[in-house]
Amino acid sequence: MTEMPDDAALTVEFDVFAKRAGLDIPADRRPALFAGFKDLRRMVALMRQPRTAADEPAGTFSILSVTRGL
Amino acid sequence: MTAIGLDVANLSLVDAADAVRQGEVSAVALLEACLANLDAHEDAVNATIWVDKEGAFAAARAADTKRAAGGPIGPLHGLPLAHKDMYYQAGRLSTCGSAIRRDFVPDYSATVIERLAAAGAYAFAGLNMAEFAQNGTGHNRHHGDCRNPWNLSYITGGSSSGSGAAVASRFTFAALGSDTGGSIRLPAAANGVSGIKPTQTRVSRYGVMPLSFSADNVGPLARTARDCARIMSVIAGHDPRDPTSAEMPVPDYEAGLNGDLRGVRVGVPKTYFLDDVDAPVRAAFEASLAVLAGRGATLVPLTLPLMDAVATYASVVSRVEGATIHAEWMRQRPHDFATHINSRMFPGLAIPGTYYVEALSRRGPILKAFATEVFGQVDLLATPTIRICLPTIAATDVDDGPPGTEQLALGISINTRPFNYLGLPAISIPCGFDPNGLPIGLQISGRPFAEDAVLQAADAYQRDTDWHTRRPAIPAA
Numbered sequence: 001m002t003e004m005p006d007d008a009a010l011t012v013e014f015d016v017f018a019k020r021a022g023l024d025i026p027a028d029r030r031p032a033l034f035a036g037f038k039d040l041r042r043m044v045a046l047m048r049q050p051r052t053a054a055d056e057p058a059g060t061f062s063i064l065s066v067t068r069g070l
Numbered sequence: 071m072t073a074i075g076l077d078v079a080n081l082s083l084v085d086a087a088d089a090v091r092q093g094e095v096s097a098v099a100l101l102e103a104c105l106a107n108l109d110a111h112e113d114a115v116n117a118t119i120w121v122d123k124e125g126a127f128a129a130a131r132a133a134d135t136k137r138a139a140g141g142p143i144g145p146l147h148g149l150p151l152a153h154k155d156m157y158y159q160a161g162r163l164s165t166c167g168s169a170i171r172r173d174f175v176p177d178y179s180a181t182v183i184e185r186l187a188a189a190g191a192y193a194f195a196g197l198n199m200a201e202f203a204q205n206g207t208g209h210n211r212h213h214g215d216c217r218n219p220w221n222l223s224y225i226t227g228g229s230s231s232g233s234g235a236a237v238a239s240r241f242t243f244a245a246l247g248s249d250t251g252g253s254i255r256l257p258a259a260a261n262g263v264s265g266i267k268p269t270q271t272r273v274s275r276y277g278v279m280p281l282s283f284s285a286d287n288v289g290p291l292a293r294t295a296r297d298c299a300r301i302m303s304v305i306a307g308h309d310p311r312d313p314t315s316a317e318m319p320v321p322d323y324e325a326g327l328n329g330d331l332r333g334v335r336v337g338v339p340k341t342y343f344l345d346d347v348d349a350p351v352r353a354a355f356e357a358s359l360a361v362l363a364g365r366g367a368t369l370v371p372l373t374l375p376l377m378d379a380v381a382t383y384a385s386v387v388s389r390v391e392g393a394t395i396h397a398e399w400m401r402q403r404p405h406d407f408a409t410h411i412n413s414r415m416f417p418g419l420a421i422p423g424t425y426y427v428e429a430l431s432r433r434g435p436i437l438k439a440f441a442t443e444v445f446g447q448v449d450l451l452a453t454p455t456i457r458i459c460l461p462t463i464a465a466t467d468v469d470d471g472p473p474g475t476e477q478l479a480l481g482i483s484i485n486t487r488p489f490n491y492l493g494l495p496a497i498s499i500p501c502g503f504d505p506n507g508l509p510i511g512l513q514i515s516g517r518p519f520a521e522d523a524v525l526q527a528a529d530a531y532q533r534d535t536d537w538h539t540r541r542p543a544i545p546a547a
Contacts, residue, residue: 013420014420017419017420018416018420021397021401021416021419021420022397022401023400023401023404023416023419024401024404025404025416026404026405029404029405029409029412029413032409032410032412032413032469033412033413033416033417035413035476036413036414036416036417036476037416037417037420039417039476040385040389040417040418040420040421041417041420043382043385043386044382044386044421044425046378046382047382047383047386047425047428047429048428049379049432052435054434054435054438054439055431055432055435059431059434059435059438060431060434061430061433061434061437061493062434063269063270063271063316063437063493063518063519064271064316064318064518065434066434066437066438066441066518067517067518067519
């Protein structure tokens with residue numbers, strides 16, 4: 001999911017995800033939903049980053065722990 | 071009884087509450103003034119979804135009776151308020167701006183509604199909002215688009231569209247909004263009012279329709295920072311019915327407002343928040359920095375860490391959580407959502423769990439890095455709330471607009487969304503007007519639980535400016 005496929009491959013992916021999610025996408029909504037899917041797919045492709053010590057469980061989000069550290 | 075005269079709905083919340091306390095104006099007179107504005111301008115602005123005038127007059131008369139009897143009264147005694155239509159009030163409609171919940175009547179009330187009532191305020195209307203709080207523009211297919219009282223062709227910002235428009239239009243003294251990506255600060259900026267998103271966990275979310283477990287926040291929109299401070303002192307604090315709410319003491323936020331910013335370091339971003347900012351917005355922002363400096367603040371240019379990552383992770387988290395909440399309705403009733411809501415939510419179901427966890431797992435380290443690298447150097451961070459001059463309703467109508475409309479609409483929240491992912495407090499206050507006569511917002515954020523510092527800076531700014539006192543001349547519909 002880290003690379004952006006072409007539209008044909010994305011269409012297949014879109015249909016598989018819709019089926020898996022149990023969604024019956026109305027025909028009149030399909031272009032808008034596919035556009036949204038493409039946009040999110042582009043964004044998600046940017047996500048993966050190297051993991052460091054900061055990503056250990058001790059780094060789990062807690063706004064209180066950060067407050068104590070300031 | 072109206073010893074003050076003129077339009078008492080034009081008073082700030084604090085001044086109105088103090089006038090009731092002193093017996094200078096009655097609760098009924100405040101309500102009548104708000105309803106007069108509502109009757110005159112609601113057709114044009116479309117800020118409400120329902121209004122309960124009969125119940126409001128009963129509450130106002132009861133407030134006057136209680137004050138006349140003597141004894142203690144709360145800090146919001148006799149004030150008519152109206153809230154985004156997603157705060158549950160037992161026995162009252164709560165549509166969440168949707169068709170799906172058009173007839174939903176909860177049998178319990180939100181903690182914040184109960185706390186406001188205990189302070190003496192009452193709610194008389196449910197305010198328009200984006201469908202299920204899911205856009206930053208204020209478009210609504212089911213209840214009609216909310217229109218900006220400064221110019222009816224322009225967006226109000228969202229998702230708390232009616233909250234911003236109703237406060238600016240003097241329909242109410244304050245309104246609760248909710249903020250998952252900017253939904254309090256965007257309408258505050260767009261309508262020329264003040265609105266604060268508190269620290270994540272600072273205010274209970276019990277009885278509030280959720281959008282994103284990790285990013286939702288409850289907070290007020292009002293005329294001034296001082297108004298926000300008074301409301302925050304009432305609604306903040308731990309709630310046993312919301313285990314995610316912080317067990318931190320709540321200061322008297324209003325008592326800390328002294329106008330003195332000497333020794334306060336204000337960070338000014340060199341990157342991200344000022345990228346592609348429209349010239350009028352930049353000019354207003356730079357002028358506002360001078361005001362803060364004039365109050366004694368030291369301005370510190372800053373390069374911010376990890377902002378692109380923050381923006382991406384924030385979107386992934388909120389979309390997955392929103393899709394989770396709405397999944398069953400998406401399966402059963404896809405046509406009951408507006409198309410643009412559907413197209414934003416559906417992809418959330420397509421994100422693998424590992425990516426969602428990835429976005430969540432980065433949140434702690436990124437917050438720590440941000441807190442160290444930014445708030446190790448400064449006390450507050452100042453940015454424009456919205457980078458661009460406000461667009462029109464037509465230009466951001468995603469369902470009917472040309473390609474690119476979605477990007478314009480989503481771009482509205484690019485400066486507000488990071489603070490939801492980081493969980494930090496942030497306020498938007500008015501700081502000028504663009505060439506079209508639409509308001510511009512200044513955003514000030516701070517360390518976790520530093521609402522007091524954020525409010526103090528905003529209040530100090532408003533002591534030397536009058537943007538927050540200006541009132542739109544609302545044309546007929």
